[in-house]
Amino acid sequence: MLFSSTTFLFLFLPIVCALYLLVRKELKDYVLLLASIFFYAWGEPRYVAVMLLTIIINYVGAILISKYKYKKTLLLLTILGDLSFLFYFKYFNFFVENVNELFGGHIDFIKVIMPIGISFYTFQAISYVVDVYREEVEPQKNIYKLALYITLFPQLVAGPIVKYHDVADQIEHRTVDFEKVTYGVKRFIVGLAKKVLLANTLGAVADKVFTQPIDQLDCVTTWLGAICYTLQIYYDFSGYSDMAIGLGSIFGFKFLENFNYPYISKSISEYWRRWHISLGSWFRDYMFLPLSRTLTLSKPYSFLCKHVGRKLTNTLITVISLVVVWFSTGFWHGAAWSFIVWGLYNGFFIFLEIITGWSRERKSLFGKFIQHLYALLVIILGFVIFRSDTMTYAWHYLLTMFGAERGETMYHLIYYVDRIEIIALIVGIVCSAPLCKRMVVDEGKSQLCVGALNIWLMALFILSAASIAASTYNPFIYFRF
Amino acid sequence: MNRDEIYAKLTEIFKENLDLEEIELTDTTTADDVEGWDSLAHISLIAAIEQEFGFRFAMKEVVNLHNVGEMVDLILQKIG
Numbered sequence: 001m002l003f004s005s006t007t008f009l010f011l012f013l014p015i016v017c018a019l020y021l022l023v024r025k026e027l028k029d030y031v032l033l034l035a036s037i038f039f040y041a042w043g044e045p046r047y048v049a050v051m052l053l054t055i056i057i058n059y060v061g062a063i064l065i066s067k068y069k070y071k072k073t074l075l076l077l078t079i080l081g082d083l084s085f086l087f088y089f090k091y092f093n094f095f096v097e098n099v100n101e102l103f104g105g106h107i108d109f110i111k112v113i114m115p116i117g118i119s120f121y122t123f124q125a126i127s128y129v130v131d132v133y134r135e136e137v138e139p140q141k142n143i144y145k146l147a148l149y150i151t152l153f154p155q156l157v158a159g160p161i162v163k164y165h166d167v168a169d170q171i172e173h174r175t176v177d178f179e180k181v182t183y184g185v186k187r188f189i190v191g192l193a194k195k196v197l198l199a200n201t202l203g204a205v206a207d208k209v210f211t212q213p214i215d216q217l218d219c220v221t222t223w224l225g226a227i228c229y230t231l232q233i234y235y236d237f238s239g240y241s242d243m244a245i246g247l248g249s250i251f252g253f254k255f256l257e258n259f260n261y262p263y264i265s266k267s268i269s270e271y272w273r274r275w276h277i278s279l280g281s282w283f284r285d286y287m288f289l290p291l292s293r294t295l296t297l298s299k300p301y302s303f304l305c306k307h308v309g310r311k312l313t314n315t316l317i318t319v320i321s322l323v324v325v326w327f328s329t330g331f332w333h334g335a336a337w338s339f340i341v342w343g344l345y346n347g348f349f350i351f352l353e354i355i356t357g358w359s360r361e362r363k364s365l366f367g368k369f370i371q372h373l374y375a376l377l378v379i380i381l382g383f384v385i386f387r388s389d390t391m392t393y394a395w396h397y398l399l400t401m402f403g404a405e406r407g408e409t410m411y412h413l414i415y416y417v418d419r420i421e422i423i424a425l426i427v428g429i430v431c432s433a434p435l436c437k438r439m440v441v442d443e444g445k446s447q448l449c450v451g452a453l454n455i456w457l458m459a460l461f462i463l464s465a466a467s468i469a470a471s472t473y474n475p476f477i478y479f480r481f
Numbered sequence: 482m483n484r485d486e487i488y489a490k491l492t493e494i495f496k497e498n499l500d501l502e503e504i505e506l507t508d509t510t511t512a513d514d515v516e517g518w519d520s521l522a523h524i525s526l527i528a529a530i531e532q533e534f535g536f537r538f539a540m541k542e543v544v545n546l547h548n549v550g551e552m553v554d555l556i557l558q559k560i561g
Contacts, residue, residue, distance in 0.1 A: 285544050289544055290540060292521075293540060296528040317525075357500075359516075
């Protein structure tokens with residue numbers, strides 16, 4: 001079920017909210033759990049079992065880890081269990097394809113569709129067992145509560161990836177109050193508007209450009225497509241996160257923010273602290289830190305420190321960790337080489353920034369401007385790779401952007417954008433800077449101001465709902481991952 | 482070793498590892514306040530601290546050190 005569908009907005013959500021607010025405190029978790037499983041089964045009836053199996057594996061795994069001696073082995077086995085589902089459903093055919101190509105084999109593809117949200121809930125499950133292993137949290141004795149953490153429908157299918165230690169207390173005790181509910185509703189509307197009014201509109205432009213054969217695109221059109229896609233993916237995904245955080249708030253949860261105006265970054269390292277924050281911090285806490293830590297504790301590390309110096313050894317560790325983490329980050333997004341290249345591309349620029357000291361605070365306005373321009377350029381070009389179906393397409397697209405190649409254009413620019421899309425483009429650019437930040441917070445505003453904002457939000461909601469009713473184009477990019 | 486001595490040593494380690502000329506550490510200093518103290522630098526800082534004071538941090542501690550004050554408390558506890 002999509003958040004931006006009429007079934008969800010006018011049927012599922014009102015019923016679940018009403019039930020949740022009406023039932024006794026002890027029953028609230030069960031209402032939410034059943035609603036979440038129903039929500040998932042609506043779109044993915046066959047694969048509910050996979051999710052339930054994941055819950056059972058991690059429930060048992062965590063209890064064993066907390067009780068028995070071979071903690072590390074048990075942890076690795078549990079993670080292996082989680083990842084094997086992910087591998088089977090998401091990556092198996094990719095490996096078959098590459099093995100066939102490399103060795104000329106004829107291994108058959110398996111007929112399998114990836115269960116929605118598997119990349120997200122698998123990472124949440126891993127977060128849980130690792131947190132238990134690190135003794136940051138107690139293992140959850142009540143399997144229904146663990147199931148609630150993994151299946152919670154606001155973030156189930158497209159994040160944010162909530163870490164267990166961040167919500168462990170909230171799963172046990174949380175309160176629902178009027179303030180949280182109103183904040184949640186407002187936040188949800190903002191997210192819905194971002195998704196429906198901006199992302200869908202700009203997405204239509206990007207799709208028109210990116211579905212053209214590459215030899216029919218010219219420089220201006222490719223830039224238009226790249227910029228529209230960059231804005232689409234931001235409003236699509238941050239809109240989804242706003243809706244998830246808003247829904248969470250309605251049910252008394254406080255999820256951490258997932259986006260913080262990524263496009264105002266001055267470096268790629270900063271960008272990844274502002275973009276899909278929950279994924280970046282997941283990779284930091286559960287992959288980067290343990291990996292580089294293991295490396296610094298290894299024998300070769302102290303050997304190299306002694307012989308080639310500490311600085312160089314640390315740089316080496318950095319390179320190894322960056323390659324592994326950014327390969328994985330790219331691969332997490334999808335089983336295709338373009339995602340892997342996109343991941344490593346990000347890692348490469350982060351490495352460049354480290355060795356050149358790029359992120360250092362610049363005093364002059366010009367210096368800041370250059371930093372900002374650089375970051376935006378890397379981000380936009382990165383999304384071209386991300387959006388392209390094949391690496392060949394991406395390569396020619398990039399060449400066209402920089403005038404090294406030029407296709408025979410069949411259409412005028414007017415074919416790609418109409419008036420409404422141009423407005424969406426301008427609004428999209430303006431709103432990617434922190435100008436409308438205070439729209440959902442009532443604090444410190446006069447009654448009049450709050451009232452006016454509420455009317456504005458109502459208008460946004462009506463516009464979004466009308467747009468949903470009128471249109472059939474409504475994909476969520478991150479559902480694919 | 483008391484808090485002040487630990488602070489003096491930490492300041493040296495931070496300066497050397499992060500390539501900074503001046504740095505003032507207090508109990509409430511966090512990674513956000515110090516230029517270059519990102520997760521990459523964090524690991525090498527941790528390794529340098531361990532070498533200086535002669536003990537090991539647990540992974541849980543590596544991930545969850547929120548500010549310099551907590552770091553000093555932990556060092557005191559480990560060497561005490």
